[in-house]
Amino acid sequence: MSSEQQTVAELSEGELLARIFPRLHHSGSVLLGPGDDAAVVAAPDGRTLISIDTQTQDQDFRLQWNNGYKTTGYDVGWKSAAQNLSDINAMGGTALSLVVSLTMPPATPVQWVEDFADGLAGGIVGLGATDCSVAGGDLGRGREIAVTVAVIGTMHGLPAVLRSGARPGDTVALAGTLGRAAAGLALLESTVPFGDLNPAQRGLVDNQCRPQPPLAAGPQGAKAGATAMMDVSDGLLRDGVRLAEASGVALDLDPVALKSLAAPLEAASALLGRDPMDWILGGGEDHGLLATFPANVQLPSCFTAIGSVQAVAEGQHTGVRIAGMPADTVGWDHFAD
Known part of the structure; x- marks a missing residue:
């Protein structure tokens, strides 16, 4: 069955994660990535910048807009990366890792989730944040799609700009x-x-x-x-x-x-x-x-x-x-x- 026809309810959490992990961008700043209870991230500056943002369906995006445009998983993944990378940028820093929590209804197509992972990676690489990667996260079941991303960054020896x-x-x-x-x-x-x-x-x-x-x-x-x-x-x-x-x-x-x-x-x-x-x-x-x-x-x-x-x-x-x-x-x- 294709990813377009298959829903997340038809896969176990492990099977769904196996579809996601190979699609993510990886960098040297994450010493231990997805798979354990926590990630290990290098912090070369000795100080850590941290921020978090949430996107919720019908509050921050619609799956189908009034003019007929259909929001893709790639769109939501890219935007999740962009808004969090921007918060670190605003302090004068560089992002090192993202941790992603994705909540979704059981009827969500697996293809949408794969596209979401591709969008995360596409946003990180496309925006030039190649020192950053997805270090881990969580999958959950809910009535609508909600994405929460926490980002960690470094100042590379510079003072944070407030x-x-x-x-x-x-x-x-x-x-x-x-x-x-x-x-x-x-x-x-x-x-x-x-x-x-x-x-x-x-x-x-x-x-x-x-x-x-x-x-x-x-x-x-x-x-x-x-x-x-x-x-x-x-x-x-x-x-x-x-x-x-x-x-x-x-x-x-x-x-x-x-x-x-x-x-x-x-x-x-x-x-x-x-x-x-x-x-x-x-x-x-x-x-x-x-x-x-x-x-x-x-x-x-x-x-x-x-x-x-x-x-x-x-x-x-x-x-x-x-x-x-x-x-x-x-x-x-x-x-x-």
Whole structure:
């Protein structure tokens, strides 16, 4: 029976794991991988970065979207890798290993699980995190698909870059993209059939389903002296407010620099009648990096200046401004939205 016809209920846990393990990427940082009660991972820096993220069916993704697109196991595997690798990147570090918990209904096709494993490996290798591998995990039964991934990383001797280090006079900079994943989500939720989308529009859907965090940018930013840095997963304004509050400053963004990011979004904005600035300011899941650098530091080539850090006078609030004017906080909130 083919993997497309077979469901996970027809295999034992050991048989299913035997389908998964050969598909995973392996690196030298994992000294002992799947098979025992715990993995053994080398930590050459002596310090360990750790983060965790969850994707849940019908909360973070749909198996079938409104426009007819069907989410593949590869999509979910890639995104699981991308969002966790990005968290380590945002500290200026490099990921070493992932531990994955996959919960799914018994009727889930085995092919979907194999594609998920391929997506994990594809995301790790495709995004350039070749020092990282899946060290182990857990399989479970549930009413919907849920994926939780924990990631371990290292700083390679550099200090971790926190959200709290931005200082007045610093340059605000961005690495990666903004708004593309949000535009892709809007297309997925639209009534325009996926089959009718042009290549540029399908590319935006790819940005939503298979994000492209700039993994080289985190370590480069740390080496260049970034004073603060964070992953933009919930939108530029919402995450910018978080960085500003942690640092006790205000971020003043340049509208001209922001508008220069809109061109790739025109394929979706024209079709859906949406203002691309809504996606640039409020859209998350591109997993770019928002960072601040001392004004006298030459930005690494992967970063673009988009504003400056301003002091907050007594009685004023921290937060984000655009051309000096307070900006409404928009973006993703797991419980408010």
